[in-house]
Amino acid sequence: MADVKDQKDHIMAGFTEESLNKRLRHLNSSQLSIQTLSLWLIGHRDYAHTVVKIWSREILTGSESKQLILMYLANDIIQNDKKNGTEYGKEFSKELTKAFKQISLSNCSSRTRQKLTRLLNIWEERGVYSKIQIDEFMDAFGKESAKKPTGEPPSKKVKHSQNHKSKMTRSQNNDIKKDIEFTVELGGTDKLHVILSSKTPVNDPPEPEELIKVLNDSENAPSCVREHNISKLPLEIADVHLIYQLKGEELSRKVKDTVASLTNYNTILKCEIEDRKNVYSKLHDSIQSQRDLIYQAEQKLQECHIKLQKVCQVQQEVHKHLQNIPNFPHLPDVKCGHAPLQSADDFFTAD
Incomplete structure (x- = not known):
């Protein structure tokens, strides 16, 4: 401070x-x-x-x-x-x-x-x-040089991992897409990738750490200290009726000090107003981005439920089909009481 x-x-x-x-x-x-x-x-x-x-x-x-x-x-x-x-x-x-x-x-x-x-x-x-x-x-x-991933491979025990990827593309409508990719491990080797992409206005949604920082900065605004100092201004300067009691250099000095303090205070307030507008803008962008991601997640969840129902129906059909297949171990032995079939060579052997 x-x-x-x-x-x-x-x-x-x-x-x-x-x-x-x-x-x-x-x-x-x-x-x-x-x-x-x-x-x-x-x-x-x-x-x-x-x-x-x-x-x-x-x-x-x-x-x-x-x-x-x-x-x-x-x-x-x-x-x-x-x-x-x-x-x-x-x-x-x-x-x-x-x-x-x-x-x-x-x-x-x-x-x-x-x-x-x-x-x-x-x-x-x-x-x-x-x-x-x-x-x-x-x-x-220039352009960003391609970087090879240096992170360690994910553990086999991990069932769910989340990877945030921010991609900025300059399109005709100047939109910014922010993708969140979910990797879900199925069985042990199979993986399902689900990508949620939030489409937001020109402002780039801030990261949580950045949002926390600007909120803390707004709470610790210097205008609070200034406001406390302004409240302690001499009464003879704040009251018009008492200002006539001051004379000469004393009056000039106190007025100049007060004007400088008030001017500085007004400047800080203007900057703080802009700062709070910036905080509001970041909160608005962050909330809108999260709403977009929630909506897309709900849509993906609904699609997965529909696919799960179809898989369950197919599973039931396969189960019924297996029930109708004859039980081969209980079929009569075709070798009992019957001569074996001729081999292929017997057909070409001269009598």
Whole structure:
């Protein structure tokens, strides 16, 4: 909480490379953290060239998770800076190709690759960059290299296993399919594969761990601390009738401090509203995805019940057929009292 509080303080402070490096170190994956730093950097767009150079350096040296957070930061800056200028858009366009290439060379996970591919698709749909530039970023990012499975084979005792596979396909309606494959072992060697595929809107349903994290972040919102501090403002500042009792520098100092606190509080509230909208969106996508999977599971279950009934009917028919087959051990012995049949050679033997 102390890091988040320090990151939100002095949002309109002057720009220095040291302050930027400090804020980048404290940057995390929450939307509140990303948007707060984005607003601060947009307010200092005169230093766009320096900001992007430092950002590019962090991309080259950062871990995979840090690289993804930095790409989200760049996205927020680029899209929000379009309203007031294009400084950041132009500067980032010079470094994004190198950034995507660096992330690709670091063998990022499939989930990180999916998120960044979706980010490029959004840029193309919203016209953030031209088709030629998007294709250049795509080429630098490359395609995911085929990876051989390294996991251990499933134990023979396991009767049921679940394997989550997220597949992102760019189709005409820009849908995302998320497949869940159930492998059921039958008998010991035979296996039945059942695949449930949820079809959701453009937003990718979050993983449970990601959903838990954003919910915890929303509960620990810094606005609660700020609200407590706002409630402790001096009475002579909050009451118009008492403000006339203050004079000179004392009045000026208290008013400036109060205005700075309220401005900072309003900025944090705006970011928190967007953060809560993001939580709502993730919950909505997750619930819709689970409903789709439940519906498909019910359909599969109904199909299995119908097939089971047919198998039972066939089993009964086979049982009846077996009952009607003669009991061969109790048939009369054909060798008793009868001469044996001639062999094939006897037919060609001359008399």
